[in-house]
Amino acid sequence: MTQFFQFTNLCRHFEQNGRYIMESGTVEPGHILAIRGPSGAGKSTLLKMLARLVIPESGEIMYRGQSWQTIAPMEWRTRVHYVAQKPVMFPGTLEENFRMPFKVSSILSDKVFSTENMLQYLAEIDLPPSMLSQEAGTLSGGEAARAALIRALLMEPEILLLDEPTAYLDGDSRAAVINLLNQWVAVQERAILVVSHKDEDISELNKVSILTVAVGKAGE
Amino acid sequence: MNNYTYIPISNLQLAFSVLLVLITGLISALLKLGLLKSLIWGTIRAFVQLTLIGYVLTYIFALNNLIVIAMVILFMCFVASREATRRVKNVPHHTGILSFLSLSASTFVVGLIVVIVIISPQPWYSPQVVIPIFGMLLGNSMNAIALSLDRMYSEVHSHIDEVEQLLCFGATPWESVLNYIKNAVAAGMTPTINSLMVVGLVSLPGMMTGQILAGMNPQSAVRYQFIVMVMIAASVAIGCLLIVGLSYKKMFNEEMALVDEIRKN
Incomplete structure (x- = not known):
């Protein structure tokens, strides 16, 4: 049977301390893979390798039975989409930021931006529609983190790579985001890989399995 | 008289x-x-x-030999390209060759137009005309290229998160750094454009002053100076565009992601 998303022996050394990460994992449609491990173990590096922002030294990523090398990086990143821990907002209003991927990417320019989805996502994670005309640079950390997640969902990727999506959020916002992720992943062929330090995040996510990243030392 | x-x-x-x-x-x-x-x-x-x-x-x-003059100008291009890239920080690769190509192309294209079409000395490669003209083009383009390169790398260094975010939107490397490339070209061209604004009001350029001191009628010196200034502007614009156009790709690897040398700083 063809695996939906699978990575095998993905390896990368860190120049600073001679350590390395080598991990394998798999996630099925509708499921969530939570990536855990101590600080500096390479959890974010693993996500960036999966997003093809960092080149692994060895290993393989398979997506719908296809090797990653058979898919162009630009197309890959819209389908296997990475959301950084620190939200990046560009000059312009919040709505302009939501529409930005559809403007800068020739791959997404064929897709239709869904205003309906935008309003629905805003409502689900407690951001008022009036905020759409607000300068994105004036958003608080928590608002920007939620906005970055909405922007990612509007791109309609199939795999979401989330690095600490609730790091900037308080109780209610955190619960709303976890709820949105559970709803999103349950629809069609979608999966999430999420790095999180918070036990409550992982316990509240549905259909979650855990990958614990271990730090390797050179020579081992 | x-x-x-x-x-x-x-x-x-x-x-x-x-x-x-x-x-x-x-x-x-x-x-x-x-x-x-x-x-x-x-x-x-x-x-x-x-x-x-x-x-x-x-x-x-x-x-008065064309080959000797060409060799001299190529040597000047070589020295200028080394100087242009020597002091640029945060460069993840050797920009010397790209700098040489950019400087040579911009200088030769503009220089030949000025010498052959506008000034038209006899013979057309007259060294009294060609060497000073190419020298002025090179000196200005060299500084502009250094400014552009420095600006491009410093902008990308300070906006790594933004560049990677744009890549995640499906942007190509060019699309992801386009704003920073524009800023870099503008940074290289700004001093030349500023000097166009103030020439004659704030400063009398060295070449014009030299010609006047050498006995040339100021009105004739002014004509030469105008040609020199617009040719420098053209050469600077071409040089800056070429150097960023050629070197931005070096910031990306075969996966169209930022190279480690840029990311880890």
Whole structure:
């Protein structure tokens, strides 16, 4: 049977301390893979390798039975989409930021931006529609983190790579985001890989399995 | 009617000008700036270099040989390209060749247009025209390219998160750094555009001053100066565009992601 998303022996050394990460994992449609491990173990590096922002030294990523090398990086990143821990907002209003991927990417320019989805996502994670005309640079950390997640969902990727999506959020916002992720992943062929330090995040996510990243030392 | 002829400078007059260095040296010594050694060394180097180039130019002018002139200009391009990239920080690769290509292309395209089409000396490669024109183009393009490169790398370094976010939107490397490339080209061109604005009001350019001192009618000197300024602007624009266009790709790897040398800083 063809695996939906699978990575095998993905390896990368860190120049600073001679350590390395080598991990394998798999996630099925509708499921969530939570990536855990101590600080500096390479959890974010693993996500960036999966997003093809960092080149692994060895290993393989398979997506719908296809090797990653058979898919162009630009197309890959819209389908296997990475959301950084620190939200990046560009000059312009919040709505302009939501529409930005559809403007800068020739791959997404064929897709239709869904205003309906935008309003629905805003409502689900407690951001008022009036905020759409607000300068994105004036958003608080928590608002920007939620906005970055909405922007990612509007791109309609199939795999979401989330690095600490609730790091900037308080109780209610955190619960709303976890709820949105559970709803999103349950629809069609979608999966999430999420790095999180918070036990409550992982316990509240549905259909979650855990990958614990271990730090390797050179020579081992 | 202009009866002015240039006043030759005798050896004694030249030696006397060295006294001016004493003023600079005195200020350096009084304020303990620690520049005295550099000042003396700089003065000696300037004198020796200019004397040598005087003899070299006299020899090249007498030869009047196209191949020799072309070799001299290529050598100037080589030196200028090294200088342009030497002080640029955060460069993850050797930009020397790209700098040489950018400088040579911009200088030759604009220089040949100016020499052949506009000034039209006889023969067209007359070294008295070609070498000073190409020299001025190179000097200005060299500084502009250095500014553009420095700006491009510093902008991308300080916006790594933004560039990677744009890549995640499905943007190509070019699309992901386009704003920073525009800023870099503008940074390289700004000093030239500024000098177009103030020329004649704030400053009298060196070339024009030199021609006037050498006895040329100011109105004729002004015509030359105008041509020089617009040709410099054109050469600078082409050079900046070429250097960022050629070198931005070096910031990305075969996966169309930022190279480690950029990411880890």
